[in-house]
Amino acid sequence: MRVPKTYLALTVGPIYGTIQSAKKVRELFGASYFFSWFMRHLLIELRQSGNIDIAVPYIGKSGELLGTSHNIGFFHDRFVAVSSLSVDEARNQLKKAQEKALQTCAEKLRTNGVDTEALKAYLVMHPLVIEKEELAKIDKNPLIAIDKLLDAKELHYPFAPTPSKTFVYTCTPEEKDKFGAEEITDLSPVNLFGYKIHTIKREIGLKIESFRSTHDLAYESGYFVVVTADGDKMGAKIRELMGEGGNVENIRSLSKNLYRFFFENTNIRALTNDAYGGELIFAGGDDILALLPVRHGSKTFLDYLDELSKRFKAVVGDEVSLSFGVNIVYYKYPMKNAISEAFTLLKEAKDWGKRPNIAKIQLVKHSGQKYDTLHALSEPAFATLDTLVKGTLAHKDRTRQKQPCEHTDESPCFALPHAVHHTLDLYKGAIVKTLEDGRSLEPFFEKIFDDARTDAQKRGLRYLQNHIEALRPVTKEDFYRLFGDLNIVKFLRGDRDDLPA
Numbered sequence: 001m002r003v004p005k006t007y008l009a010l011t012v013g014p015i016y017g018t019i020q021s022a023k024k025v026r027e028l029f030g031a032s033y034f035f036s037w038f039m040r041h042l043l044i045e046l047r048q049s050g051n052i053d054i055a056v057p058y059i060g061k062s063g064e065l066l067g068t069s070h071n072i073g074f075f076h077d078r079f080v081a082v083s084s085l086s087v088d089e090a091r092n093q094l095k096k097a098q099e100k101a102l103q104t105c106a107e108k109l110r111t112n113g114v115d116t117e118a119l120k121a122y123l124v125m126h127p128l129v130i131e132k133e134e135l136a137k138i139d140k141n142p143l144i145a146i147d148k149l150l151d152a153k154e155l156h157y158p159f160a161p162t163p164s165k166t167f168v169y170t171c172t173p174e175e176k177d178k179f180g181a182e183e184i185t186d187l188s189p190v191n192l193f194g195y196k197i198h199t200i201k202r203e204i205g206l207k208i209e210s211f212r213s214t215h216d217l218a219y220e221s222g223y224f225v226v227v228t229a230d231g232d233k234m235g236a237k238i239r240e241l242m243g244e245g246g247n248v249e250n251i252r253s254l255s256k257n258l259y260r261f262f263f264e265n266t267n268i269r270a271l272t273n274d275a276y277g278g279e280l281i282f283a284g285g286d287d288i289l290a291l292l293p294v295r296h297g298s299k300t301f302l303d304y305l306d307e308l309s310k311r312f313k314a315v316v317g318d319e320v321s322l323s324f325g326v327n328i329v330y331y332k333y334p335m336k337n338a339i340s341e342a343f344t345l346l347k348e349a350k351d352w353g354k355r356p357n358i359a360k361i362q363l364v365k366h367s368g369q370k371y372d373t374l375h376a377l378s379e380p381a382f383a384t385l386d387t388l389v390k391g392t393l394a395h396k397d398r399t400r401q402k403q404p405c406e407h408t409d410e411s412p413c414f415a416l417p418h419a420v421h422h423t424l425d426l427y428k429g430a431i432v433k434t435l436e437d438g439r440s441l442e443p444f445f446e447k448i449f450d451d452a453r454t455d456a457q458k459r460g461l462r463y464l465q466n467h468i469e470a471l472r473p474v475t476k477e478d479f480y481r482l483f484g485d486l487n488i489v490k491f492l493r494g495d496r497d498d499l500p501a
Contacts, residue, residue: 005083012124056080227342
């Protein structure tokens with residue numbers, strides 16, 4: 001990679017507004033894929049100038065990764081490149097690349113009523129071309145400085161007082177009947193890449209036969225899960241790798257590791273779609289957006305979080321981690337709200353005590369009730385919650401199949417008394433006192449849960465005791481988390497009296 005004289009960067013949107021307009025899974029995927037598809041063509045054009053090296057995202061040793069779509073929204077909404085050109089020369093190259101990418105993408109969609117001007121009117125691009133010395137005035141680390149500048153640019157959203165020039169997609173009568181689309185619809189990345197994604201697959205380089213609907217994802221419980229993820233301590237990692245001098249090659253190495261996290265061995269799309277029965281919507285940079293069933297076979301969404309978390313550390317580095325926002329919603333819940341709330345949960349997870357590797361999980365019941373909980377995935381309480389979930393689900397399955405609840409430590413099977421959370425709420429003070437005194441909860445549990453009749457319930461109470469001792473609730477917030485855990489366990493085992501028949 002050439003010695004940087006000038007840095008080039010660009011952010012493209014409006015991603016959030018476009019995704020927010022999606023109502024179906026294929027529309028959500030199409031909206032995400034649209035921006036990745038455009039960014040890939042922009043990087044192809046930029047790289048062809050021969051004087052510019054792409055630092056972020058990772059595009060392969062010789063740009064070979066630009067030749068594939070990965071069948072997912074992979075390319076992020078921003079890039080960073082370096083050049084030995086002057087600022088004016090680099091700015092001119094970037095402008096030409098933008099124009100060529102717009103022309104190329106519009107040409108591929110021309111038969112669907114899209115032209116260059118319409119595409120240009122829809123996309124919001126914020127380019128940045130700046131000398132290395134100028135970046136140093138903002139932050140000693142060039143990449144951190146660029147992120148600050150791009151974040152500031154994204155706050156300035158253009159407003160057009162004249163009627164929108166957004167290209168409009170007109171559905172055919174057949175498509176209207178099939179998809180329930182309006183005769184004329186707006187915000188075309190959702191509509192064009194949503195309604196017509198199967199008919200334009202060849203033009204956009206996509207090889208996907210079908211998408212699961214929210215009804216498909218909720219096949220067992222009536223609910224599906226929105227999972228959002230974002231990297232922790234990535235800024236510190238970038239500072240460490242680049243140093244004050246701005247070692248761009250080290251950042252390229254980090255980008256490569258992020259690529260390996262997504263695509264090496266069992267790639268994240270196969271993991272999400274096949275192993276967990278979900279739909280991966282976006283996977284790029286250190287961000288993930290996926291939709292999952294509550295459980296698929298013997299695996300639950302908690303296993304998914306744990307698997308991604310361990311994989312991220314193993315591939316990207318032990319000093320970094322992933323945090324998660326998880327929203328469990330009814331399959332008819334508005335997609336806009338489901339996605340928006342998941343991103344809010346992710347922000348709250350990352351803000352919780354500024355601790356890494358946190359998952360904030362929310363359950364929105366059909367009745368409108370909401371429960372939530374917070375866990376550090378690296379701490380024992382997350383593992384004991386996972387055991388509670390697996391044990392109660394195993395008991396539910398055995399009961400349904402009229403089979404005995406065969407239990408081992410490796411394959412737990414147990415039940416919990418129906419009103420266990422009410423009893424715990426009544427004795428919160430005694431629980432705190434017992435834990436503060438360093439005593440086991442076992443004798444206490446034997447007294448307050450003397451109505452546990454079956455062996456399965458008695459085993460379940462022992463595992464609940466382990467979970468409470470791992471969580472060690474003291475404050476009101478701690479007990480809120482505990483009761484959130486129990487409500488999610490009750491939901492998974494089928495205690496949903498408020499659900500319609």
